[in-house]
Amino acid sequence: MKDRIFLSAPHMSGNELKYIEKVFESNYIAPLGEYVNKFEESVKEYTGSQNALAVSSGTAAIHLALRILDIKEGDDVLASTFTFIGSVSAILYQKANPVFIDSDKESWNLSPKLLNKYLLACEKKPKALVLTHLYGMSADIEKIVEICKLHGVYLIEDAAESLGATFKEKHTGTFGDFGVYSFNGNKILTTSGGGMLVTPDKEYRDKALFYATQAKEPFIHYEHTEYGYNYRMSNVLAAIGVAQMEVIEERVLKKREVFEWYKEFLGDIEEITFMPELANSRGNRWLTALTFEKTDYNLVMKALEEINVESRPLWKPMHMQALFKDAKNYLDGTSEELFSKGLCLASSTTMTKEDVKEISRVIKECL
Ligand SMILES: Cc1ncc(COP(=O)(O)O)c(C=O)c1O
Secondary structure, three states, X not given: OOOOEOOOOOOOOOXXXXXXXXXHHHOOOOOOOHHHHHHHHHHHHHHOOOEEEEEOOHHHHHHHHHHHOOOOOOOEEEEEOOOOHHHOXXXXXXXXXXXXXXXXXXXXXXXXXXXXXXXXXXXXXXXXXXXXOHHHOOOOHHHHHHHXXXXXXXXXXXXXXXXXXXXXXXXXXXXXXXXXXXXXXXXXOOOOOOEXXXXXXXXXXXXXXXXXXXXXXXXXXXXXXXXXXXXXXXXXXXXXXXXXXXXXXXXXXXXXXXXXXXXXXXXXXXXXXXXXXXXXXXXXXXXXXXXXXXXXXXXXXXXXXXXXXXXXXXXXXXXXXXXXXXXXXXXXXXXXXXXXXXXXXXXXXXXXXXXXXXXXHHHHHHO
């Protein structure tokens, strides 16, 4: 293939430049302005969340949530082990200790069973859980909410990859005390870089704004009793976000279509298993993820690279990372097995059925 096919390339709606021009006309080239408010409103309206704060990244949003929940040095914080580092790095910013919980085979996401078992058995009660909805697919969220309530654990949903994914028609990111979306360059929508923190609690949102804007106390001069961060989103990037939000449903449907094409071409191959979608949920299929029972995925990656197509191994579980060699964990081998067998396939919304057919042909040749 001539042009490289990326895992998930940015895909503009066509209105981005028009809105950026409006920002320039207004001269609000700042982390405040009309488009920051509009972007927050559009995410609230689409996801059904009550409060939203546009920030510089998904990682920043998770950090704000942890700070507001007063997670601090020595605290235990549960997290999905099968995730990207951005889910958990903010736990380290707070000098807290991550405790990694394994996935289940039904969802590839955090296992509610293991979570409950850990919470029943642990000596030190964790304060919060950072739960990832991996590759845009909803975790078994109702059960997880119930377990968190039962044990008095705050829930932060890392929906960085799952904007538009739902469970029983309720959006991922809106079940917990906080939800986080990412608008990084490879996400289903992008502002080039950015994030959104959502919460049902207005006080949390107010506090998040306070911390995201250097914790300035309400005086005319700058008065500080606490430290904050410079985490607010720029009005220029929010203008991109507003234009992107206009096509979110289109993008979800296209991602799902790309997945269906892969299933059509590869679905009858016995050694291939696609990431499952839980009953009553709708994933956004951000990346089509699969495992090979026999074939070494490195061979497949190499063959795809030869036709200029990007692919990537499934996330290496956090408990396997040298960074977390001393961290507590509660595992049953599921994520390690997935990691040893799995690959993410190119899933850009700009792809055609012909692209998917060609990629599938090359994969079949490797098997
Ligand atoms: C699961 C997950 N969590 C967190 C993040 C962090 O988001 P950001 O890159 O916007 O900081 C990402 C993506 O980058 C992600 O995929």
